[in-house]
Amino acid sequence: MTQTLTLRRPDDWHLHLRDGAMLRAVLPETARHFARAIIMPNLVPPVVTAADAVAYRDRIMAALPDGMAFEPLMTLYLTEHTDPADVRAAAESGLIRAVKLYPAGATTNSHGGVRDMDKVRGVLEVMAELGLPLCIHGEVTTPEVDIFDREAVFIDTVLDPLRRATPGLRVVMEHITTADGVAYARSADDLAATITTHHLVINRNHILVGGIKPHYYCLPVAKREEHRLALRKAATSGDTRFFLGTDSAPHTDALKEHACGCAGCFTATNTMSILAEVFEQDNALDRLEGFTSLHGPAFYRLPVNGDTITLTKGAPVTYPSKIDIGEGHVTVFDPGFPLHWTVK
Numbered sequence: 001m002t003q004t005l006t007l008r009r010p011d012d013w014h015l016h017l018r019d020g021a022m023l024r025a026v027l028p029e030t031a032r033h034f035a036r037a038i039i040m041p042n043l044v045p046p047v048v049t050a051a052d053a054v055a056y057r058d059r060i061m062a063a064l065p066d067g068m069a070f071e072p073l074m075t076l077y078l079t080e081h082t083d084p085a086d087v088r089a090a091a092e093s094g095l096i097r098a099v100k101l102y103p104a105g106a107t108t109n110s111h112g113g114v115r116d117m118d119k120v121r122g123v124l125e126v127m128a129e130l131g132l133p134l135c136i137h138g139e140v141t142t143p144e145v146d147i148f149d150r151e152a153v154f155i156d157t158v159l160d161p162l163r164r165a166t167p168g169l170r171v172v173m174e175h176i177t178t179a180d181g182v183a184y185a186r187s188a189d190d191l192a193a194t195i196t197t198h199h200l201v202i203n204r205n206h207i208l209v210g211g212i213k214p215h216y217y218c219l220p221v222a223k224r225e226e227h228r229l230a231l232r233k234a235a236t237s238g239d240t241r242f243f244l245g246t247d248s249a250p251h252t253d254a255l256k257e258h259a260c261g262c263a264g265c266f267t268a269t270n271t272m273s274i275l276a277e278v279f280e281q282d283n284a285l286d287r288l289e290g291f292t293s294l295h296g297p298a299f300y301r302l303p304v305n306g307d308t309i310t311l312t313k314g315a316p317v318t319y320p321s322k323i324d325i326g327e328g329h330v331t332v333f334d335p336g337f338p339l340h341w342t343v344k
């Protein structure tokens with residue numbers, strides 16, 4: 001008997017599309033299933049001003065194959081020089097849907113991020129006034145702090161003080177990886193958290209046991225099993241504060257399989273199949289639509305998509321193990337278990 005599952009068309013609330021040949025290769029992988037995505041601004045150079053966001057949005061739309069529909073939801077990369085008036089105009093015109101805070105040095109192309117929170121106070125106040133979400137990469141960069149503790153320490157030493165100093169600021173805790181992140185996201189109405197596909201599947205053993213697996217290395221790095229289970233519980237709970245942000249982050253194999261490998265898992269291609277499997281394993285298939293299609297629009301104050309996708313369950317499906325980007329290949333995330341759900 002075929003089982004089917006129809007959902008409002010999903011959105012991806014955290015996505016890296018890059019630029020040029022990479023953009024052209026990976027955009028269809030997302031647009032095939034997703035109507036919209038929050039587009040990360042960590043290009044080289046980053047998307048800092050409204051003018052940068054217009055130009056990047058135009059490059060994304062130019063890369064979209066004929067016959068595909070997709071709406072990029074643009075963001076600005078917050079720097080210590082960001083002009084509050086530019087953010088206000090970009091938000092009021094509907095050009096941007098969020099601003100992204102990278103602590104300087106936290107991850108890929110984050111060196112232009114923020115070192116001193118006092119320098120962005122004016123921007124944060126405008127954002128609080130407008131209700132414009134701040135998407136935060138929540139890790140401290142202090143060398144003394146163990147990489148597995150960086151999220152929990154960030155919550156206590158940066159995020160909580162930041163929110164107290166800017167009442168009304170709406171924050172998306174991006175790609176949470178810990179039970180601490182889950183608990184903090186639950187603590188206030190102006191907070192939400194995205195959860196990636198891969199952090200629902202892997203823990204730190206997947207990266208390190210039996211040989212180092214560069215394609216499972218991402219930031220924030222996957223944590224202990226107890227944290228993965230806390231993320232599974234949050235994602236499948238039906239709590240509207242939690243929604244999908246894949247953080248699908250393509251890097252070529254040459255840069256992943258390297259002495260100093262780049263961080264990122266590429267999940268755009270098989271995310272919906274993996275999520276259906278995960279939610280079914282947790283007896284929560286009826287909550288998948290909330291996670292992928294309803295909770296995100298509610299937090300971002302955008303309408304839910306009008307159309308639907310249908311998944312069917314059958315014999316295991318396979319996906320290409322790599323995407324050809326012309327100047328190399330990008331490895332598709334391997335969940336390590338068979339996938340039975342496929343988008344029709």
Ligand code: DOR
Pocket residue numbers: 016042107108137217218219220247249250263264265
């Ligand atoms: O794994 C990651 N990859 N985490 C990030 O925060 C950035 C991203 C990227 O841009 O490659």
Ligand code: ZN
Pocket residue numbers: 014016040247249
């Ligand atoms: Zn990211």
